[in-house]
Amino acid sequence: MQAADKEGIANKVTALKNGDEAAFAFLYRRYEAKLYTFAYKLTHDATEAEEVVQEVFLKVWEKRASLDSSQNFDGFLFTIAKNLVYNKAKQRAYHFAFQKYVAAYESNICHHTENKLEFEELKALLEQIYTSLPPVRRKVFIMSRLQGLSNTEIATELNTSTSNIENHLNKALNFIRQKLRGHEVVYVILLSFLKL
Structure with a gap:
């Protein structure tokens, strides 16, 4: 990513931090496809990958006031996505174990x-x-x-x-x-x- 591009993203993050919905929409459009590809690679499931993208941006919106425009926004998004995928995987394991337990x-x-x-x-x-x-x-x-x-x-x-x-x-x-x-x-x- 070029310096001007990084600065542009940082400016959008700052605007988002102040509640700018247009900045949020811009960042969503900018990263939606990348996040989907990343989530799909981890989940191998289109529906789940779409859910991960939605949940990532929901968290971004909820935490907008604490965003740091000097932080690597890409890294921030992908870390949230990765954690969501792993947490979902753990929940599936718990659910499966409980089903087996109740069946027994x-x-x-x-x-x-x-x-x-x-x-x-x-x-x-x-x-x-x-x-x-x-x-x-x-x-x-x-x-x-x-x-x-x-x-x-x-x-x-x-x-x-x-x-x-x-x-x-x-x-x-x-x-x-x-x-x-x-x-x-x-x-x-x-x-x-x-x-x-």
């Missing part, structure tokens, strides 16, 4: 509330485990097990070797196995889904 105990409907409480514990445990992983390893795990990308696709995306991805994934899975010891029910539920 559906014969005992009267314990539905108890199941929900235990699911919240499961969700908290998974969140704690994900957070405990080093950032790159967490990213590799999410891309592999939650987004369904192959090791080669992940290596290409992260600009590294397939063996490096395999190493990260093996370490992540070993770590998760250790953390799930003593949680037999959770382990059984996640066994096939996460391929532990």
